[in-house]
Amino acid sequence: MDKVQDNRAWFLIIPVFLIVAFSAILPLMTVVNYSVQEIFGPGQTLFVGTEWFEKVLADERLHDALFRQIIYSLAVLAIEIPLGIVIALGMPGGRSAKTSLTLVLLALPLLIPFNVVGTIWQIFGRGDIGLAGATFRALGFSYNYTSNSLDAWLTVLVMDVWHWTSLVALLAYAGLQSIPPAFYQAAKIDGASKWAVFRYIQLPKMRGVLVIAILLRFMDSFMIYTEPFVLTGGGPGNSTTFLSQYLTQMAVGQFDIGKAAAFSIIYFLIVLLFSFVFYTIITKTGSGEKQ
């Protein structure tokens, strides 16, 4: 019997298509439209061609924010990935109350809303009432994240490490749990050192989850907005102003809609490029493991 051709199922995806159109495609098209115009108000526009793109590409403050953003994302990865692996290696295995407790404790920071994390660290770091700030001062350090750029940077970085290292640890832990005991037994018979077990068994087996962890942490840190906004407001000066915050200042603060739209498109293209590269690496890693 011939298979009945019926394309009515296509109608079932119409609701999703409409939602995506209204939430993503139409707004993105509008941003493209805005990026080539000077926007004075509703219905009052002037076509300016690629002028906004030229201005954005020549904007020194944007270059600084991009440089800061890249350094920040790399620092986040350099700290959180090794730290997450070390925590995962130290976690208890098997099914026990200790394991459950550790997992719950690790998951706690991930459950806290971003602006609450910023507020917690804002108070925590204050020299007068904050535990960390007051302790540093009592020890004789002149720590002040509102006036010292280095202190502000370190606080934002430590805050991110506190907030997100758990994610890396949990992913790495999941990778470690998937290693069959036979691998460890074989390593023991061969008299392998702890380092050799890590280097030749645990690390290769964690590769897949680590690539996902790197992707998630890179993308998230590259688009970070709420926590530094609440903690430092981008200051002191512009020292912790990252791309999202600079974009918001431009669009909402200065109502420079056209320029902000051009900036958004460039930002989107950078994120798209990195996502594509990481996606390709992930899919390649996956296919490599299957073989």
Add this chain to the structure above:
Amino acid sequence: MNFEWMAWTLPTALFFTGIASMLVLMTVWELVSPTVEAKGFLPMRTTRGDRLFIGLLGSAFIHLGWLAATDAALWGAFGVSLVWTALVIRFG
């Protein structure tokens, strides 16, 4: 429905019409002759759609680079992008 809030201009309308036409053409091409994953000069195996995406993404960066580097007319970047996209789709 009123789309005045989207602030349409002729160049952006042409741009999106171009993208939409490419998607329609790719769909028709796929129905006529389904794509096969192939390995060209790019470091991974790609389908026809992957190569179009890489071509378009590369074209966007070619245009941005052109705007940043020179005051010459953007048609130059457009020409380079066409060559790049054609090369990627054919040999990528």
